[in-house]
Amino acid sequence: xxxxxxxxxxxxxxxxxxxxxxxxxxxxxxxxxxxxxxxxxxxxxxxxxxxxxxxxxxxxxxxxxxxxxxxxxxxxxxxxxxxxxxxxxxxxxxxxxxxxxxxxxxxxxxxxxxxxxxxxxxxxxxxxxxxxxxxxxxxxxxxxxxxxxxxxxxxxxxxxxxxxxxxxxxxxxxxxxxxxxxxxxxxxxxxxxxxxxxxxxxxxxxxxxxxxxxxxxxxxxxxxxxxxxxxxxxxxxxxxxxxxxxxxxxxxxxxxxxxxxxxxxxxxxxxxxxxxxxxxxxxxxxxxxxxxxxxxxxxxxxxxxxxxxxxxxxxxxxxxxxxxxxxxxxxxxxxxxxxxxxxxxxxxxxxxxxxxxxxxxxxxxxxxxxxxxxxxxxxxxxxxxxxxxxxxxxxxxxxxxxxxxxxxxxxxxxxxxxxxxxx
Numbered sequence: 138x139x140x141x142x143x144x145x146x147x148x149x150x151x152x153x154x155x156x157x158x159x160x161x162x163x164x165x166x167x168x169x170x171x172x173x174x175x176x177x178x179x180x181x182x183x184x185x186x187x188x189x190x191x192x193x194x195x196x197x198x199x200x201x202x203x204x205x206x207x208x209x210x211x212x213x214x215x216x217x218x219x220x221x222x223x224x225x226x227x228x229x230x231x232x233x234x235x236x237x238x239x240x241x242x243x244x245x246x247x248x249x250x251x252x253x254x255x256x257x258x259x260x261x262x263x264x265x266x267x268x269x270x271x272x273x274x275x276x277x278x279x280x281x282x283x284x285x286x287x288x289x290x291x292x293x294x295x296x297x298x299x300x301x302x303x304x305x306x307x308x309x310x311x312x313x314x315x316x317x318x319x320x321x322x323x324x325x326x327x328x329x330x331x332x333x334x335x336x337x338x339x340x341x342x343x344x345x346x347x348x349x350x351x352x353x354x355x356x357x358x359x360x361x362x363x364x365x366x367x368x369x370x371x372x373x374x375x376x377x378x379x380x381x382x383x384x385x386x387x388x389x390x391x392x393x394x395x396x397x398x399x400x401x402x403x404x405x406x407x408x409x410x411x412x413x414x415x416x417x418x419x420x421x422x423x424x425x426x427x428x429x430x431x432x433x434x435x436x437x438x439x440x441x442x443x444x445x446x447x448x449x450x451x452x453x454x455x456x457x458x459x460x461x462x463x464x465x466x467x468x469x470x471x472x473x474x475x476x477x478x479x480x481x482x483x484x485x486x487x488x489x490x491x492x493x494x495x496x497x498x499x500x501x502x503x504x505x506x507x508x509x510x511x512x513x514x515x516x517x518x519x520x521x522x523x524x525x526x527x528x529x530x531x532x533x534x535x536x537x538x539x540x541x542x543x544x545x546x547x548x549x550x551x552x553x554x555x556x557x558x559x560x
Contacts, residue, residue, distance in 0.1 A: 140222050144214055145229040152207040161190045162303050162335075165296060169288065173259050176268040178292040179418035179442055180358065181350050183335045184268040185209070187292050188241050191266065195239065206230050206238035210247045220250040240265045246274065252282040259286035268292075271358060271416055293469065294443050295333035297549075298556040300324065303338055313550050325549040329458050332445025347445045358417040370400045371410050378420060378439050379450035382457045385425065385479055387436045411439075418442050421468060426487050426520070427480035438477055440464045455530070456498035459548055460485060463496050463528050466552055482515040493522045500532040500545060510538055517541050526551070 164187055168174060176184045192205050208226055210218070230238055240258060245251045246269040258265045267287070274289070298308050304324055312318060331343050340346040355375075360368050377394045378386070391407045402410075414420045422437040441447035442465065444458045451457055467475050467486055478484040478493075486494040493516050495509050513525050525543045528551050536543040 140215070140218055140225060142225060142229045142232070145208075145226055146233055148208060148212060148214060149206060149226075149230060149233065152209075153202045153205065156189055156192050156205070156207060157196055157202055159186075159189055159193075161186055161193060162299070163190055164292070165299060166290060166292065168290065171264065173265045173287045174267070175274055175283075175287045175289045176266065176292050177274045177289065178270065179294065180270045180354055181334050181336060182292050182294045182418075184270075184292045185243055186335065188243065188266050188268060192239075192241065200239070201236075203234050204236040204238055205241065207241040207243070209243040211244045218248065220248055220254060223248065223251065223254045237263070239263075242266070243268045245269055246271050252279060256283050256286060259283070270418070271362070293333075293465075295335055296466075296469070296556065297325065297328055297333075297552050300328050300333055303335065308553065308556055312553055321553070322549055325552075329444060329455070329462055329548070330448065332443040332448075334443065334445060337445065343445070344449070347449055351446055351449055354417050354419060359413050363413050365410075365413075367400065367402065367406075370395050370402050370406075371413075373398055373400065374407065374410055375414065375419070376450045378414075379441065379447055379457070382440060382447065383438070383460050383485075385436050385438055385477075389435075419446070421464075423464065423468075423475065423477055425479050426476035426489065427478050440468075459498050459528070459530060460496040462548065462552070463494065466555060467494070470555065478516050478520060480519070482512045484512055484516045487516070487520060488522070489520070491523055493517060493520065493525045495527045496529075496548075497527055498530050500527060500529045510536060510543065513543055514538050514541060 164183060166187065168191065176187060178184055188207075192202075192207065195205065196202060206226070208215070240263050242255075242265070245255070245267050255265065255267060265287070295303065301308060301321065301324060306317060306321065306324070309315070312321060331337055332347070334347070334350065337343055337346055355368075355372070359365060359371065365371055373395050374391060377391065388404050388407050388411070391411070392402060392404050395402050395407070411420075415422065420439045420441055422439055424433045424437055428436065440461050444461055447458060447461055448454045463486065467488075471488055474488060476487045476489070478487045484493050485496050486492070488494075493513055495513055497505060497509050500506055500509065509527055513527070517525060525541055527543060527545045528548050529545060531547045532545055533547055533550070534545045536545060
């Protein structure tokens, strides 16, 4: 596409004028000051505002805004720009300024073939920040193309600590005993129900905003990018994964569920669809620690990456959202060291040698209480751990069962402890 330099120059100047005045709440991420970065993650999780905070940090250190070249490739004025036009952006900047700029390219995955351009920038000594909303940016092919010249950092939707900061509350030790805990508890209910997309705070119609995000991910990041020929089957798969959040599912079961609606898809197609959902940061898998290696890949649990998006597919989502919240907190802390257990008993989350964790929305019902305690006790016999925990919505007690002690703790307290201590 032939792009006028005057348009690019106008975009550069507009961004230089706009970014310094944007109000930013700083996120819980640290960066190396002289490294090049790829910031990836789910759409609307806050990648753009995170790079804005980095730019504002540079300004505080005395770097002039003229030394920053920021371009968002979702700007409609750049529609049709291809990789051959990327050099024109640098040329346009050089015609305006004599500085060697810090380069910030937002949502660059919209430009096919951008990787070699990014590598050339790094080789030429430019400090470069890149954002993108597709986990292909973390692929082995990407690592080969960029040759270790960029560090990768995933920006996720708000943690509960960050959610509180966006509402003007700073966490301190022993917050659970302070008068502020009542406001924290009210905000926690909102956080469980609405999820952590930063901009959601400003919208009164939460569901409409979340629906718009989902449609952008579904239609843009998955259907269009991968040229899906059966979007209804994929949408049905997403709905069924939401309804199966707390259960183990296999690829064959997913295929059969879709087939029950009259749609015929093969197992290979289901595997491909699930991979697309993971690549779009919509879901994350969890493996069964007790499963044989051969079956770990075929049977897993799947959790949504954000509670708000999960709620779009469920009528009564509360129990699903609570377990999803605990999963995402543990996933961020422990990554691939997190599992579930299913081996004649079921435990929601297992950190080998460290913790056995059940999530139970309502713990007071007799049968529920009996089942959860028995599962932890049986799991402990085969998989000893330092602590046994049942995370609930609002129940709290300590249970001594045989030779084990189980802590029952409300989720808001559990997450506050981990947010402050980071252990």
